[in-house]
Structure formats: structure tokens, C-alpha cells
Amino acid sequence: MHELSVAQEIARTVLRIASEKGAKGITRIEVEVGKLTFLGIDQLRFWLEACLEGTIGAGSKLVFREIDPVVRCRTCGYEGGIKEVEVDPALHLMLPSLECPTCGSTDVEIVSGRDCLIRRVELSI
Amino acid sequence: MRVIEGGEEILDIELEESLLARNRELAEKNRKLLDEKGVTAIDVMGSIGSGKTTLISQLVRKLKGRRSIAVIAGDLTTTIDADRIGREGVQVVQVNTGKECHLDAHLVGKALEEMDLDAIDLLFIENVGNLICPGEFPLGAHKRLVVVSVTEGPYMVVKHPYIFLDASVAVINKIDLAEAMGVDPAKLEKDVLKINPSARVVRTNALTGEGVDEVIQALEI
Ligand SMILES: Nc1nc2c(ncn2[C@@H]2O[C@H](COP(=O)(O)OP(=O)(O)O)[C@@H](O)[C@H]2O)c(=O)[nH]1
Ligand SMILES: [Mg+2]
Ligand SMILES: [Zn+2]
Numbered sequence: 001m002h003e004l005s006v007a008q009e010i011a012r013t014v015l016r017i018a019s020e021k022g023a024k025g026i027t028r029i030e031v032e033v034g035k036l037t038f039l040g041i042d043q044l045r046f047w048l049e050a051c052l053e054g055t056i057g058a059g060s061k062l063v064f065r066e067i068d069p070v071v072r073c074r075t076c077g078y079e080g081g082i083k084e085v086e087v088d089p090a091l092h093l094m095l096p097s098l099e100c101p102t103c104g105s106t107d108v109e110i111v112s113g114r115d116c117l118i119r120r121v122e123l124s125i
Numbered sequence: 126m127r128v129i130e131g132g133e134e135i136l137d138i139e140l141e142e143s144l145l146a147r148n149r150e151l152a153e154k155n156r157k158l159l160d161e162k163g164v165t166a167i168d169v170m171g172s173i174g175s176g177k178t179t180l181i182s183q184l185v186r187k188l189k190g191r192r193s194i195a196v197i198a199g200d201l202t203t204t205i206d207a208d209r210i211g212r213e214g215v216q217v218v219q220v221n222t223g224k225e226c227h228l229d230a231h232l233v234g235k236a237l238e239e240m241d242l243d244a245i246d247l248l249f250i251e252n253v254g255n256l257i258c259p260g261e262f263p264l265g266a267h268k269r270l271v272v273v274s275v276t277e278g279p280y281m282v283v284k285h286p287y288i289f290l291d292a293s294v295a296v297i298n299k300i301d302l303a304e305a306m307g308v309d310p311a312k313l314e315k316d317v318l319k320i321n322p323s324a325r326v327v328r329t330n331a332l333t334g335e336g337v338d339e340v341i342q343a344l345e346i
Binding site for chain 2: 002005006009010013017021023027036037038039085087088091093095096097098099106107110114115116117118119120121122123124125
């Protein structure tokens with residue numbers, strides 16, 4: 001539901017950069033979305049297209065990449081993918097779990113996977 | 126920012142512009158202010174009707190003898206919850222988000238400016254009723270409490286796993302209705318602990334106050 005405000009922020013940012021560079025158009029925007037965020041890529045795309053309509057960013061290629069979460073264990077030093085657990089075999093559903101995949105410690109922190117970043121803007125000058 | 130000249134007419138700019146960083150920075154600012162003033166803040170999240178306001182009222186009732194409490198009541202447009210909690214005789218600040226689906230650190234920062242933080246040592250923040258968006262926007266609170274009720278059905282936790290990653294305490298509310306709903310609170314508890322094994326899970330009936338002492342213990346307040 002908050003994809004609109006994030007899309008508005010993306011549009012504002014790229015349009016500011018484009019105007020700083022004196023660009024005639026924006027041809028490509030690349031955005032990274034962490035899998036632990038609450039952002040849906042389809043909705044982000046929909047709203048970003050809407051926000052760019054009528055601007056020099058209209059029609060630019062929008063590329064969204066999902067970023068896998070990385071966690072770090074404070075007990076054994078493991079750093080890597082988050083553990084996934086099956087909650088209910090009948091549901092065939094894997095959920096992220098804050099348990100260390102190697103030592104089982106619960107003293108685990110999330111290092112990445114909860115951010116949303118603009119990674120690249122391609123401008124036509 | 127690295128600028129790469131790609132061909133004659135295309136300017137390719139690499140950047141690392143975080144869209145969530147601004148909220149995080151403001152949340153850190155809120156936290157610093159709360160720490161300076163010696164105030165412990167609890168962000169209370171959960172769907173509409175899960176029992177957030179009822180639970181906060183009970184917590185306030187039990188704690189107001191020994192803690193100085195204030196409440197920030199987030200809501201889209203109404204002051205209903207603020208009025209309900211206000212009856213407990215504590216400072217309540219209403220934050221209307223308009224059409225936004227969550228409180229953010231900026232709105233809470235404005236509310237903190239309006240409050241007499243020297244007069245309190247405990248702050249409850251009732252987030253907007255929604256189990257998705259508030260998770261994206263830390264407010265600067267010390268702990269996050271997530272309220273789910275058995276009336277939301279048996280899949281509430283597995284459908285919203287991410288919100289529980291940050292929860293210090295999860296409350297399974299309306300246990301008086303568990304049987305009628307055919308929902309097993311133990312299953313909901315197990316689901317929370319699978320996702321976040323260090324969370325504390327407490328079952329409550331916020332109407333009668335059952336389990337509220339355990340919530341206080343779990344929050345260490
Ligand atoms: N039976 C029962 N009803 C509850 C319980 N907790 C809250 N309620 C009722 O559920 C409704 C919604 O509660 P409220 O605190 O306003 O939920 P909020 O939207 O999360 O703030 C109200 O009618 C409450 O009286 C409970 O533990 N058991
Ligand atoms: Mg409420
Ligand atoms: Zn480990």
C-alpha cells in the first residue's frame with residue numbers, strides 16, 4: 001500500500017538528477033528491492049509508470065531486481081542466506097527464520113534485504 | 126555517484142540512493158531523543174480490530190501507578206482511540222495519517238515535539254491498523270509489539286511473516302474466542318517462534334486483562 005509513496009520518491013529523485021544533468025530524457029531506471037521489504041514489485045512498477053507519465057521519464061525502461069536477504073550470526077559468525085522453515089507441510093509454505101542455519105543460535109541479525117535502492121539511471125543528453 | 130559516458134548521447138549514472146534511509150535516519154533521531162529523556166517507547170502494531178487499543182488501555186491501567194505514561198494514537202482520520210485511552214487519565218497525542226497506511230518516523234517525531242517528555246518514562250505508540258506497511262517504517266521505538274487475534278483466522282502469522290522478524294513480543298489476543306473460531310492459539314504461537322525464535326509470545330484476553338501481566342513482563346517494562 002505504501003508503494004505509491006516509494007514510487008513518488010523514486011520519480012522525484014531521478015527527475016532531479018535528470019534536470020541537474022540537463023537531460024532531454026530518461027531511458028532506463030534500475031531499482032533494487034530487498035526481499036524482506038514490504039514492497040511489491042508489480043505495484044511499484046505500476047505506480048512508478050504513473051508518476052513518470054507526462055515527464056521526461058515517461059516510457060523509460062524500468063528494471064526491478066529482487067535482493068536476497070543476508071543475515072549474520074553473532075554466535076558462530078555465519079554470514080549468508082537466511083534460513084527458511086516450512087511451517088505446515090500442507091501449506092507448502094517456506095518462511096524466513098531468524099535462526100542461524102549453521103549453529104542454531106537465535107542471536108542473528110539481518111544485514112541486508114530490507115532496503116530499496118535506486119541503482120542506476122540512464123539519461124539521454 | 127559515478128558517471129560513465131556511454132556513447133555520445135547517453136549518460137549512465139550509477140548510484141546508491143536509498144528510498145527508506147530517510148525514515149531510518151529520523152527513527153534514529155527519535156530514539157536518541159527518547160533515550161536522552163529516559164523514555165522507553167513501544168510500537169504496537171496489528172490489524173484493525175486485533176485489540177491494540179484495548180490492550181494499551183489495560184497496560185496503562187496496570188502500569189500507571191508505577192510508571193509515568195503517555196500514548197501516541199495513530200489513526201487515519203478519527204480520534205476514537207485517543208478518546209478511549211484518554212479515559213485512563215494519561216497524556217494522549219493523536220496523530221492522523223490522513224490516507225497513509227502507517228505511521229512514520231517523521232510523524233512520530235512531530236508528536237514527540239508536542240509532548241512533555243520530561244514528565245514521562247514510558248510511551249506506547251499505537252500504529253495504524255495494518256500488518257504490512259508499518260513494518261517498513263521503524264519509528265525509533267525500543268520494542269515492537271505485534272498483536273494478532275484468533276478472530277483473524279489460523280493463517281495470520283504465516284501470511285505476514287516479515288512483521289514478526291522485528292517483534293520483541295507477539296500477543297495472541299481474544300483467546301476467549303479461540304474455541305468458537307476453531308483457531309488453535311498454540312499453533313499461532315509456534316508459527317511466530319519459527320520465524321523469530323527470540324520473540325516472546327503471550328496469549329491474552331484484553332477485555333478482561335488476562336495475560337496482560339505477562340505482556341508487561343515480556344516487554345520488561
Ligand atoms: N472477545 C474479545 N474481544 C476483544 C478482545 N480484545 C479486544 N476485543 C474487542 O475487539 C474490538 C476491537 O478492539 P480494539 O482494541 O479497538 O482493536 P484495534 O483496532 O486493534 O485498536 C473491540 O470491540 C474490543 O472490545 C479480547 O481479548 N476478547
Ligand atoms: Mg485502535
Ligand atoms: Zn551461528
